[in-house]
Amino acid sequence: MNAPRTPLLRVENLSIPLPTGLDREFAVENISYDLHAGEILCIVGESGSGKSMTANAIMGLLPDYLNPSGGKILFRGKDLLTMRESDLEQERGRSMAMVFQEPLSALNPLMKVRDQIAEVMEVHGERNAETRDRRVLDLLEYVGLPDPANLRDAYPFRLSGGQRQRVMIAMALALEPALLIADEPTTALDVTTQAQILDLIRRIQKAKGMGVMFVTHDFGVVADIADRVVVMERGIVVEQGLAEDVLNRPKHPYTRRLIAAVPHREAHDAKAAAEGDLILDVRNLRKTYRSGGGFFSRPRVVNAVNDISFTLRRGETLGVVGESGSGKSTLGRCLLKLTEVDGGQVLFRGSDVVPLSAGAFRPLRRHMQMVFQDPFASLNPRQTVGRILTDGPVANGVSYADAEIKARELLALVGLETSAFDRYPQEFSGGQRQRVGIARALALDPELLVADESVSALDVSVQAQVLELLQDLQRKLNIAIIFITHDLRIAAQICDRIAVMYRGEIVESGPPEQVFDAPQHAYTQRLIAAIPGLHWNPRLAVL
Amino acid sequence: MPALLTLCRQGKILKTLDFLFQRFVKAILVVLGVVILNFVLIHMAPGDPASVLAGEAGAGDAKFIAQLRAQFGLDQPLYWQLWTYLKGVLTGDLGYSYRNQVPVMTLILDRLPATLLLTGCAFVFSLVLGILLGVIAAYRRGSIADSVVMTSALVFYATPLFWIALMSVLVFSLHLDWLPPFDMESIGANYTGWARVADIAHHLVLPTVTLGLFFTAVYTRLTRASMLEVMALDFVKTARAKGVPKAQIIRRHVLRNAILPVFTFASMQAGQLVGGAVLTETVFAWPGIGRLMFDALLQRDYPVLLGVFLVTAAVVVLVNLITDLLYRFVDPRIEAAS
Structure with a gap:
């Protein structure tokens, strides 16, 4: 361990200037770090920190208007920046591969999964179609996709986000590269899917001894998989070191700020809220979506909101937690009558708003407002x-x-x-x-605020500020808040009660302590086990 | 057989049946609407076929005109005329040409092949050339080739069709004597077999290019824009990260995706192509339904006009139907969405 090793990848004083007229001169400035074979290096930072830019520079995928002005990127000792494009093409896909953030758009929509994976092998010299085919099957199996024999003939749109990301990983692994660059590969995924993909990456990395460069904004994810960490702020590396040190003993003020902003369950007093007047009483709410169907075929029916009941008091925050497709956003839209309701009652200050016409409901609208994603x-x-x-x-x-x-x-x-x-x-x-x-x-001056994923598009430090603002406003104005989110950590931090939604139903609800410490429903248990960085307490790190 | 069973299980066949059924009903309604609208519009226009015919016969007296009107059913109320016409259409009878003394169907069937040949050739010519030029312009974006292609496209886009037609006759027929200036076949040559095919092809060149250039320009611009848009998408970056060479990325990943909007647009323009054929056929004396329509218009030959409108509308609707079906094969997502 102590003997000096030649790193798999060495980024040395890399600078990439930005076109003139932007807010700063360099996208990344004078950054240096090493990545060794067999380790996972996390590059962490907020949007605009230059973390993705570095990843793209290594792969030679920067847009034409961005050119590194100084430094080296040494891959197994060879400088990638001075390599000819045709030589770089030889390296890409073979000895270094990349997985991107958006599995929805990263696959060619008009090409079968099989052909997209086989293409890597084809362009790198595997001429035998049968060999390629067999390898595709092995790979799909290896990344844990169900029924690979059928799935390989599917087009990407038939696959879920998590499945597509597995296909991307299979593609990246096709030629067993020495270096895998993963650029926010789990950011667009649900939390349980994220946990599976992280697990897969870690398993593959161990089995193949690859060096993995993992770009992320989420310290929870860092806590789960990183061996070493590089923290970037506005194009500069502010801190790097072993994961254990950076996570638990951060030195740079920026790292400390970031870690302090990581949402985490906090003890709070729900009693005050429990004493407010009842403002919302939802009884057996139902909403069904129908799609397709015609003269010869039956329509598809989805119970987006299925027999949901709950109450909300003035000054109280109810967290509605669930993964994509759980019906949580539809629930929010039903409450504000932004969509038709198929059954049940929504008693707002004691009277049912469901049967009201648009005109009759309009005077009430001002009392119930929405903050969008x-x-x-x-x-x-x-x-x-x-x-x-x-x-x-x-x-x-x-x-x-x-x-x-x-x-x-x-x-x-x-x-x-x-x-x-x-x-x-x-x-x-x-x-x-x-x-x-x-x-x-x-x-x-609403009495009820529905916040639908209102902080999920924001950077973690900004997110923390907006959450604080919401809580502060609630204290001042005594409004009731329904906080719809996919992030259990946030719900645990700010909500008085949490309702867990799964396939249109509330499977479990209660105060955060109860839901987190003694989850009853199997789905809740899975959800909680999947929270990234579950065993790491960011609050202790910055005490 | 197992494949068929799988298809059934996935409801694919039923879905396609549903799709075909819905589109077919819509297509019939559209054609019916076109017939009724044209019928009403034509009868609202000033002028009367009976008086035109009578005038040409040199007998302008009221009794003769009334007799003509009764003969052609023009003295009946409009709704009754429409009803009679619709009944005829359903049995394949498009009426009788006052002017040519022939059933309209015969006239149209006589002329339709020439028009389909011309528009078909122009369509393929413009689509193939347009896509090719568009790809080159996008691939070499910002280069001299790009500028030349895009500037020429703009010129042909902005120049009126008839002017291009006249100028090309002037240059290629009169001055250079390379190509025949009018008609579909050499008069009096009576070629047969391949010689006839060659003769028609020779006659086809000028009208095809003339009619096709405008659309070539449109497809060039559209293809280029669509290519550039697709080139910025994530999966193109994925392909680069796989080490796929640029030419292959363009061919396999970009073009296939970029071409979809071009096809949609092309199917919409198929109708305009038939409209454009009226001008081209007139200038080049091409014996198609475009010229038939032009002559019928001057002669107030209502049944012929209505027949031509009906047939062109049916062709447009048919082309759209075929495109929609093709789309389901080209883009696997369409079927799932419908």
């Missing part, structure tokens, strides 16, 4: 923030002058400059826009 798509880019904040109140009969005063107060309340009033959404960062989104929801 995507801070970029949910604000109209052609309207100023002022217009966005005043439209609702003005439509509800408030005078513009009053609405404007209120809007400026709200901006201050959510931690933005009041001058933001006259600016457009695109002038703000993601976190700031989400603050605008929250201010917009609050402009109508």
Whole structure:
């Protein structure tokens, strides 16, 4: 261990300049690190830290307008940056391979899985179609895909996100590369799928002795798989070392800040909330989606929300937790009557809103507001923030002058400059826009706020700030919040009660302590076991 | 047999049947709508076939005109005329040409092959050349080749069809004497067999290129844009990461995906191609239904006009139906979505 080894990959003083006119001069500046065979190196950082840029530079996949201006990337001693494109093509796919973030778009939609995997072998000289075919079958089996013999003839759209990512991994492993670069490979996946993929990568890495460079933004994932860690901030490596050291004894203030922002279950007092007035009483709510069907074939029916009941009190936060397709977003939309409901009752302040017509419901809308997931798509880019904040109140009969005063107060309340009033959404960062989104929801003095994945598009430090803001606002305004999320850590951190959804049903609910410490339902148990970094306490690291 | 069973189990056959059934019903409704709309529009237009015929016969008196009107059923109420016409259409009877004294169906069937030949050739010519040029422009984006291709495409896109037709006759027929300027076959030559095929092909060149250039320009631009869009997608990066050489990436990954919107557009334009044929056929004296329509229009020959409209509408609908079916083979996602 102590003898100096030649690293598999050595990045040496690498700098990649950005085109002029951007917020900084370099995408990455003077970064250096080593990756040895048989280890997993995690590159961790927030968006814009340059972590993906480095990965792409190693593979020679940078866009044309980005060219490294200095440094070396030594792969088994050879500098990849000075290699001819045709030589680099020989290395790519054979001795180094890459898995990308979006399994939905990373596979060619018009090519069968079999052909996409076989292509790697074909372009690297395996001429025998039968050999390729046999290897494809082995690979699919190896990455744990069900029924490989049939699955290889499927087109990617037939596969789930996790299955596609397994196909990507099979493709990367086809020629047993020495180096595997995984660029946020589990970010787009559900938590239980993420756990399986992480497990797979770790298993393969051990079996093949590969060097794995794993790019991620999630310290929980780092805690689960990293041997060593490189922390990047705005194009600079701020800290690197053994995972154990960086995770538990972070030195650089930025690392400490990041780790402090990792969502984690916190003890809190749910009693106060339990004493508020009942504001929402949902009874046997049902919503069914039908698709397809015609003269000769039957339609497909999905019970998105199946017989759901719960109550919510003023000042209380209910976390609705589930994976994609569990029906959690549909539930939120049903409560606000953004979609038709097929059965059941939604008693808001004691009266059922389900039978109300759109016109009869409109006066109630202002009391129930939504904060959406995507801070970029949910604000109209052609309207100023002022217009966005005043439209609702003005439509509800408030005078513009009053609405404007209120809007400026709200901006201050959510931690933005009041001058933001006259600016457009695109002038703000993601976190700031989400603050605008929250201010917009609050402009109508709602009593109920439905936050649908409202922080999942944000970087972890921004996420922490927005969560804090929501909790702070709840204390001040005594509103009830339904917090829909896929991230159990966040739910555990801010919710008074948690409802776990699975296939349209609430399979378990209760206070976080109960759900986390004594989960009753098998699905909840699986979900909790899959939380990344479960055995690592970020709070202790930054005490 | 096992394959068929699997298909049945997956409901694929039923789904396709459903699809065909729905599209067929829609297609019939569309054609019916076109017939009714044209019928009403034509009868709203000023002018009357009876008076045109009477005028040409040199007898303008009211009694003769009334007699003609009664003979052709023009004295009946409009809804009754429509009903009679629709009944005829259902039995394959498109009426009788006042002017040519022949059943409309005979006239159209006589002319249709020439038009289908011309538009078919122009369609294939423009699609193949357009896609080829578009691929080159996208592959060599920013190069001189790209600029030349895109500038020429713009020129042909902006130039009126009839002008290109006249100029090409001037250059290639009159000055260079390479190609025949009009008609489909050499008059009086009476070629048979392959000699006849060669003769027709020789006559086809000018009208095909003229009619096709505009659409070539459209497909070139569309293909280039679509290619560039696909080249920016993630799976292209995946292919690069696999070590696939650039030319193969373009062929295997980019083109196949980029060509889908081009096909959609091409099927929509098939109808316009028939419309464009009216001009081309007139300029090149091509004996197709485009010219038949043009003459019928001048002569107020309602049954012929209606017949031509009906047939062109049916061709357009048919082309669209075929495209939709083809799409299900080219793009496996379509079937799942429907």
